[in-house]
Amino acid sequence: MKKRAFTLLEVVISVTILLLIMVVLYKVLDDTKVLNKKFTAILKKDKVSNNLYKVLSEDVLESKSQKISKNRRTYILKLKSYNTYHNAFYTNITYLLTRENNLVRIESKDEFNRSKLLKNISYLDSFFRNAYIDVLENDIKNFKVFKKDDKILFLLVDKNKNEELFTTFIMR
Numbered sequence: 001m002k003k004r005a006f007t008l009l010e011v012v013i014s015v016t017i018l019l020l021i022m023v024v025l026y027k028v029l030d031d032t033k034v035l036n037k038k039f040t041a042i043l044k045k046d047k048v049s050n051n052l053y054k055v056l057s058e059d060v061l062e063s064k065s066q067k068i069s070k071n072r073r074t075y076i077l078k079l080k081s082y083n084t085y086h087n088a089f090y091t092n093i094t095y096l097l098t099r100e101n102n103l104v105r106i107e108s109k110d111e112f113n114r115s116k117l118l119k120n121i122s123y124l125d126s127f128f129r130n131a132y133i134d135v136l137e138n139d140i141k142n143f144k145v146f147k148k149d150d151k152i153l154f155l156l157v158d159k160n161k162n163e164e165l166f167t168t169f170i171m172r
Helices: 008-061 114-119 121-129
Strands: 063-070 075-081 092-097 103-108 131-137 140-148 151-158 163-169
Touching: 008 063, 008 075, 008 092, 008 103, 008 131, 008 163, 063 140, 075 140, 092 140, 114 121, 121 131
Parallel strands: none
Antiparallel strands: 063 075, 075 092, 092 103, 103 131, 140 151, 151 163
């Protein structure tokens, strides 16, 4: 009876083919992992953006008055809205950009008055005792608000200079 066995050359070729297949599979898995991280970051950013749009649009839709003012650095949007999250009697809602580059939503009993806050310490104490402050977005470089006809436009520019434009309609 004759014994059949693999030659050394056949074994080396088989191992080489197996290693090539493993290298290709590793590269595919590594690329998949990198793409998953990128898509997860994009989805997370979209979720934050959608939540921000939801809050902005609900506030504007349920508002009975809108005031847009501009200080040296940013715009301030003041709304008288029934879309309250913290206290049903705190109908004054203000959107502004802080020095720390956070977009904040202030829900308060009294209307936000920057000059009065800076001048009167007792008013400052009273205002913030009767206010809720929510940080909506971090690392915002610029916040602009424009009103045209029945629309309010919000422009946000983040630290990477990515721009987001939100359009909401005013109910009359």
